[in-house]
Amino acid sequence: MSEVKSVAVVGCNIGRSHIAEGYAPRPERWRLAAVCDLNQERLDKVADEFSFESRTTSFDELLVRDDIDVIDLCTPPATHFELVTKALAAGKHVVCEKPLVGSLRDVDLMQEAEAGSGRILMPVFQxxxxxxxxxxxxxxxxxxxxxxxxxxxxxxxxxxxxxxxxxxxxxxxxxxxxxxxxxxxxxxxxxxxxxxxxxxxxxxxxxxxxxxxxxxxxxxxxxxxxxxxxxxxxxxxxxxxxxxxxxxxxxxxxxxxxxxxxxxxxxxxxxxxxxxxxxxxxxxxxxxxxxGRRFLGQMDAFHEALNGRGPVPVTVADARQALELATAFYHSAQTGADIALPIGPEHPKYASWRPNGH
The missing domain is CATH 3.30.360.10 (Dihydrodipicolinate Reductase; domain 2)
Structure with missing residues (x-):
């Protein structure tokens, strides 16, 4: 197993911070294989700044590349479920910004997808x-x-x-x-x-x-x-x-x-x-x-996990706990009730914490 892991970063807003803080300072651990963004100007600016090997506006192009170990998703929240699912199915390890997904139902499906893929899905809590x-x-x-x-x-x-x-x-x-x-x-x-x-x-x-x-x-x-x-x-x-x-x-x-x-x-x-x-x-x-602070500390610990030298620093179960808490917040605010945790599939907000119509 190679010590150096190749990473593709998708989304160049917060993604730039992932690169600047977490990946670029550790060239002995991370190879900046590709960067992806739908905005060509933003894409070119980040790709040039950090000398990425390749740049693309196509997420699907990254999935078929054998030289990419990790896909780091820094896209808007509503896109996460689809992109994480595709990346895991393609055999990639995945880093994903918060919130991981938009419901407890979806995070439970993410846990199943991770388990079935044999890869690691690491949510970001830097x-x-x-x-x-x-x-x-x-x-x-x-x-x-x-x-x-x-x-x-x-x-x-x-x-x-x-x-x-x-x-x-x-x-x-x-x-x-x-x-x-x-x-x-x-x-x-x-x-x-x-x-x-x-x-x-x-x-x-x-x-x-x-x-x-x-x-x-x-x-x-x-x-x-x-x-x-x-x-x-x-x-x-x-x-x-x-x-x-x-x-x-x-x-x-x-x-x-x-x-x-x-x-x-x-x-x-x-x-x-x-x-x-x-x-x-x-x-x-x-x-x-x-x-290391923030992204550097989390990515350092992630690299150790990828090389079998430590636990995954933030897990899908951690993301579920955060989203479970958010679900309870929203349910309480919408109903005026005291909400008990944990929250399972029988809960009225399990499929979505958003108000009706959203």
């Missing part, structure tokens, strides 16, 4: 990657933090009408949701990554900032499976942009630094309950090795 979040994860997993008590998570960003000039944004049919789906999904993934699954939630969601179909302000109360309580809020009308977690455990309180697009980065505030806990943390982290 905000997990940063030394602050990774140190917190190690402390929690080691049992040092103790019982989780309470958390607050905030995604307070700013998006103006200019952002929604892109035709697929702000619409149920093509973006699949608003601030909850395309922005706060990251912080909610980090919450469950560190504090475990959600068992119940109540949410309100409204549109107050921009003239769009989907929500841009959300507030919710969550009960975790552990019994801990969490308050979550998200808006696209904040005059300063922050992504922040504050998680209170029995023996440690964690607080992220608040960087909007890299909340996993150091420095996190890690407050131990006493000197004995502090000593345990110091001992645990004595051999800590820094990870």
């Amino acid at each position: 905000y997990r990657y940063g030394d602050g979040a990774q140190k917190a994860k190690r402390i929690i997993d080691a049992g040092i933090a103790g019982k989780p008590y309470l958390g607050t998570v905030e995604t307070h960003w700013k998006r103006t009408a200019t952002y929604y000039e892109v035709p697929w944004r702000g619409k149920w049919e093509t973006e699949l949701g608003g601030v909850l789906m395309t922005h706060a999904i990251h912080i909610h993934d980090m919450l469950t990554y560190l504090m475990g699954p959600v068992s119940k939630l109540f949410a309100r969601a409204v549109t107050r900032v921009n003239a769009i179909e989907v929500e841009d302000c959300v507030a919710a109360s969550l009960e975790m499976a552990s019994g801990a309580l969490v308050a979550s809020s998200a808006t696209l009308g904040s005059q300063n942009e922050i992504s922040r977690l504050r998680l209170c455990f029995e023996n440690v309180t964690f607080e992220s630094a608040g960087a909007a697009y890299s909340p996993g980065d150091d420095p996190w505030t890690i407050l131990p309950a006493n000197d004995a806990v502090a000593a345990r943390i110091d001992a645990l982290l004595a051999d800590y090795q820094p990870v």
